[in-house]
Amino acid sequence: MSVIWSKVWFDLWQRKARTALAVASIAAGVFAIGAIFGMVDQLQTGMDTAHHAVQPSHMNIVLTRVIDEATAQDLLKIPGVAGVEPLNIRSIRYKFAPDEPWQTGTLVMRQDFTRQTYDWLSLVRGVWPEQQGVGIERLSSAFYGYDIGDSVIFELDGTDRAFPITGEIRHPFVPPPNFGGAAYFFADGETMARLGIPQGLYNQMLVRVEPYSEDYARDRAAVIKERLAKQGVGIFLTIYQNPDEHWGRPFIEGITLVLRVLAVVSLLTSVILVINTMTAIITQQTDQIGVIKAIGGTSDVIARVYLAGVLVYGILALLVALPLGMMGAFATTQTLLNLFNIDYETFQFSTRAVWLQLFAAIVAPLLAALWPVLAGAAISVRQAIASYGLGGDFGYSTFDRLVEKVAERFLSSAYAMALGNMFRRKGRLWLTQGVLIVAGTMFLMVLTLSNSVTFTLENEFARREYDIKLRLIGLQRADRLTQLGQQVPGIVVLEPRYTVPTTVLREGEQVKDTAGLGGELIAVPAGSTMYEPLITNGRWLRPDESGNVIIISKDTADFNDVGVGDVLTLDLGVYGADDWLVIGTYQALTADPISTDPIYAPADAVTAATKQ
Known part of the structure; x- marks a missing residue:
């Protein structure tokens, strides 16, 4: 083993606590970079991949009145309309036990569950809805605790009816029940007919255009709207979706941006701690640098000695942070994708995140250590032996003399010495302050953001003078609604x-x-x-x-x-x-x-x- 590496290992082993702190500080930043950037990459890729797999429609058109299949298929005559699949989705009232209160849910009916064209539903367990059996969406099943073999009661016109749950189904476009999303159920045409929509009639359409672009989809939607209007059919809502990007991206992009900023700040903090550590080491070993130079050592040799130590810090930190970052990114991605009803069971990692971790663990600390290392290596033999290390020239500048005078006049000897030592190494002082300032700034930013969001929400809800908002199916007479509201105890005003x-x-x-x-x-x-x-x-x-x-x-x-x-x-x-x-x-x-x-x-x- 060369003399250089002998000294490196001696310093690392003799100062185990310092080595552990240096490795931990680097590992913290490397872990943050790997976990967050790895999560972001996997999350976006996982969402988009799952989106592509279900053959997403370009438009989901909600109608104001039902149409038959012939009317839907007639839209294929419009140039650019590549496919149309009619379906039914309507709100229902349900409960799982007779003594439970009614809840609002959503019931979905497809023409043929085994031959879907767009927005594919997946059968997880059991069978597709048929012969009075209904399916339950798997997120709803997990959230409410009801499974195949249980029953659900639907409110029908004038009566209630219990339907057996015969299948667990995955729907690719459902809001998570954990965040207030309604329960989703699935039924065939016969069950839907009991709820007011006769078999063969549909209230929604899934449409694809060719070639796809957002502008062209909007243009074709306008033509479809005009064609249906001539038949007395209005469009209540047209939901456009990009076939290449998952619908949930807008919900996560803002959060992931904040997390990436915090990860970079964590890395910068680690880098500053590396600079402080190396400055302290070189200050402590200034006399050793003088001895090495006195026996023929060059500045290049000295720089390699200390940079080799930094390299070892980085490698040790990488060994700790790389697997933890991979596992953290995968676990977080899996949890978030499950909220969006996406399976993510096979362990994966982001190649970009690994490269970023390598840079954060190896390159960034070496670059950060260059300043104190090169400054220490440049000291002459006379300066090294005669000085107190980096910052040993304290007391020569006007500012230093001012500090000394203030300390002598207003502070006791112990405090005056402490103040002088603090300003003796100004570079390390500013770096220490930099760490505290950056950490404090980020802390205040996060708290301010949280309080700002809370304040904004409070102001928004304060402008709402109502407690309940109900959306009705079809047109209802205003006077009749007002009369019904007056008959319900607790309702003060109904508008x-x-x-x-x-x-x-x-x-x-x-x-x-x-x-x-x-x-x-x-x-x-x-x-x-x-x-x-x-x-x-x-x-x-x-x-x-x-x-x-x-x-x-x-x-x-x-x-x-x-x-x-x-x-x-x-x-x-x-x-x-x-x-x-x-x-x-x-x-x-x-x-x-x-x-x-x-x-x-x-x-x-x-x-x-x-x-x-």
Whole structure:
């Protein structure tokens, strides 16, 4: 073994605590980089791979009334429409035991569960729904604790009926029940007919276009809407989805961005600790550097001695952090993908994350150690023997003399010595302060972000003067709803609101909304105080407002360069199109990727436009 490595191993072994702390500081940053970047890579890849595997549709069109299969297949005559698959999805009320309260769920019916075209459902266990048997979505099964062999009670017209659960099914596009998602069930056409939709009729369509692009899908959706409108069928909602990207990406991108920033900050903190460690070692061993140079050692030899030690620190840290980072990334990815109903059982790791860990463990510490190592290696024999190490020139500058004078006048001897020692090595002082400042800044950033989100949510909910929001199937008379509300104990005020799906046009071109799902015109009763969004420009509706005026979201206005005073055309489908004046914009709480863009208008104006 060479003299260089003999000294390296001696320093590492004789100062085990220092070695352990250096390795731990590097390993912390390396682990953070590997776990977070590995998780992000696997999460996005896993989501997109699972998305591709189910043959995703390009559009999910929700209709205002049911159609037959011939009407759906007739849409294939539209140029660019490559495929159409009709289906039924409707809300139901269910419970698992007679003495339980009713809950709201979703019931899905496919034409043929064994020959699906788009958005494939997967049979996990049991059999497909048939002969009065129903399937339960596997997330719902796990969350509520009901499985094959149990029964679920559906509320039918005038009676209740228990259906046996005969299958466990995976649906690729369900919100997790852990975060408030409704329970999903699956049934055949006969069971759906008992719930009000006759066999052979459908209320939704899955559509694909060829060739695919978002703009072309929107263009074909407009043609489909026009074709169906001629037959008296309106479109309540059109959900666009990119076949190459999972629908859940918007939910995780913001979180993963914050985590990546924290991982990089953790690495930078580790790097600063490496600099401090090497500075301390060289300061302590300045006399040894002088001896090495006195017997013929060069600056290059000395630099290699200490950089070799840093290399060993990095290798030891890598041996600890690399497997832990891989396992942490996989475990976190598996947990998050399970929330999105995606299986992820085979152990995998991100190649990019491994390379980043190698850089963080080997290259970054070596680069960080260059400054103190080269500074120490450059000391001459006379300086090394005569000095107190790096920073041994304390007391020669004006600032140093000022520190000494302040210490002598205001501090006792012990504190004066401590203050002088602190400023003796200014570089290490600033690095130490840098670690504390960065760590404190990130701590405050996270707390501020958390408190800001909480404050924003509290303000948003404070603007909502209602406790329950119910969405009805089909049109209902407002006076009848009010009368029913007065009969329910505990209801103080009930305010019916009419909503109608709309396509927003500007000079004949469809504008892009925040979620890409189209708009929803909401009729606000005169003088309503139930909810008033945060107005960012213009004004809210006056109590006596009755003309064709609207308030749109700030994001939609920014996307399309629309301002207060501009005129937009609202295409209400079967109800025709008309011009509306923008009088204000509001700030949406979030750009929800699965919700339409609310557009607020006076109830009298909406009634006049729709005759409803």
